[in-house]
Amino acid sequence: MKSVAEICSDLIRFDTTNPGSGERPAAEYTATLLADAGLEPVVFEAAPKRTTVVARIAGDSPDALLVHGHLDVVPADPAEWRMHPFSGEIVDGCVYGRGAVDMKGSCAMTLAAVLGMAARGERPRRDLVLAFLADEEATGDHGSRHAVTEHRELFDGVSEAISESGGFSVDSGGRRVYPIAVGERGTAWMRLTAHGVAGHGSRPPVDNPVATLVHALSRIASYRWPVRLTPSVAALLEELGEITGRPVDLDRLDEEAARLGPLGGLFRSQIRNSANPTMLDAGYKVNVVPSTAEAHVDGRYLPGLREEFLDTIDELLGAKVTREFVNLEDAPDAPYPSAFFDELAGALMAEDPLARPVPYVMAGGTDAKSFARIGIKGYGFAPLMLRPDLDYFGMFHGKDERVPVEGLEFGVRVLTRLLTGDRVEQSIPF
Numbered sequence: 001m002k003s004v005a006e007i008c009s010d011l012i013r014f015d016t017t018n019p020g021s022g023e024r025p026a027a028e029y030t031a032t033l034l035a036d037a038g039l040e041p042v043v044f045e046a047a048p049k050r051t052t053v054v055a056r057i058a059g060d061s062p063d064a065l066l067v068h069g070h071l072d073v074v075p076a077d078p079a080e081w082r083m084h085p086f087s088g089e090i091v092d093g094c095v096y097g098r099g100a101v102d103m104k105g106s107c108a109m110t111l112a113a114v115l116g117m118a119a120r121g122e123r124p125r126r127d128l129v130l131a132f133l134a135d136e137e138a139t140g141d142h143g144s145r146h147a148v149t150e151h152r153e154l155f156d157g158v159s160e161a162i163s164e165s166g167g168f169s170v171d172s173g174g175r176r177v178y179p180i181a182v183g184e185r186g187t188a189w190m191r192l193t194a195h196g197v198a199g200h201g202s203r204p205p206v207d208n209p210v211a212t213l214v215h216a217l218s219r220i221a222s223y224r225w226p227v228r229l230t231p232s233v234a235a236l237l238e239e240l241g242e243i244t245g246r247p248v249d250l251d252r253l254d255e256e257a258a259r260l261g262p263l264g265g266l267f268r269s270q271i272r273n274s275a276n277p278t279m280l281d282a283g284y285k286v287n288v289v290p291s292t293a294e295a296h297v298d299g300r301y302l303p304g305l306r307e308e309f310l311d312t313i314d315e316l317l318g319a320k321v322t323r324e325f326v327n328l329e330d331a332p333d334a335p336y337p338s339a340f341f342d343e344l345a346g347a348l349m350a351e352d353p354l355a356r357p358v359p360y361v362m363a364g365g366t367d368a369k370s371f372a373r374i375g376i377k378g379y380g381f382a383p384l385m386l387r388p389d390l391d392y393f394g395m396f397h398g399k400d401e402r403v404p405v406e407g408l409e410f411g412v413r414v415l416t417r418l419l420t421g422d423r424v425e426q427s428i429p430f
Helices: 004-013 022-036 104-118 142-148 207-224 231-244 255-257 263-267 306-317 339-351 366-373 405-420
Strands: 042-047 050-057 065-072 095-098 128-133 158-163 176-184 186-195 274-284 292-301 321-329 355-363 376-379 403-406
Touching: 004 022, 004 095, 004 104, 004 263, 004 274, 022 042, 022 050, 022 104, 022 128, 042 104, 042 142, 050 142, 065 104, 065 231, 065 405, 095 405, 104 128, 104 405, 128 142, 142 366, 158 366, 176 263, 176 339, 186 207, 186 306, 207 274, 207 292, 207 321, 231 263, 255 263, 292 306, 306 321, 339 355, 339 376, 339 405, 366 376, 403 405
Parallel strands: 065 128, 065 158, 158 376, 176 355
Antiparallel strands: 042 050, 050 128, 095 403, 176 376, 186 292, 186 321, 274 292
């Protein structure tokens, strides 16, 4: 049986850049591994070569758990990398390549865990649904959105799900903090349009849409969004105060995020909404005032704050700029505290006595948004023990993306404990 590092390397070697040539080769590889282990994977495509794989494993309870990951990756420029981004080389104890962290490494851990269970004849304690999805790095239209609309029956009985952006270790000097995501910010990708009067660039402007739009973008970029503490983020801050021995000052959260270093990264982007102008398109000739100007803004809002976010955006835009959504996804959240959160925490603590699991809200978004549409509660839990010198957040979409082999092996052990129920019962200190 292949090791988790070998599976990770194999997956990285498939160039599944999105946009690009599609996920089909990686999906076929994944389906073959599952079929060789005696499973019956279902393979489907939302568009040519945009391939998703789903498999179900019968367990002791029909209340099913979904474990999902995505096979696509963002682009990578080989000239900027120490190793070729699609080499999957193992150097200095790390697997290098695009997707090592986001998230072929996590897919490899899931595959290694379930293949190991199959080889040992172990049955999961509840039904498992495994989904290896296309198109997460875009809108999910060719992946999770397609899966929940056109193949809804594959997820029957699923109540909870685990996936990326949680369960990784953050060194805190003597203990390791493991954030488990119980929610994520919503997505509001917007196209802004300003209309005006076309004319010669040498004349006084009548109604210049470029100027109108730029002023609106400046208001958005310079706006200081107020702090809004959701219950999960408030719980995280309380936990961090106990872990570090110094309460977090709620009136100085930006300064506190800087003081706490890597731990501050767990809440720096999660205490307020945000909106960043990212694209601008206007005009076609230097001496012509165009009749329209367009821009794109990446908006993110915390659970429960969608209307407040949109009302603020409209006020900042003013009357002359219209908006339309390129992508609008709600901010999903999962129960916390909950028995399932305790199970996730217990699996971590059984493998790492120094572990301190804490609740966490993701700054960005994942395929959990699509599964929330059909009532599945998603948790970010892709367990990974990291070396203190590795910047986990910096690995996402960054150059020289890599993951420690020992971290992957740790993740396989944690997932196996979770999926089989073979875990050490411990009281969780919060």
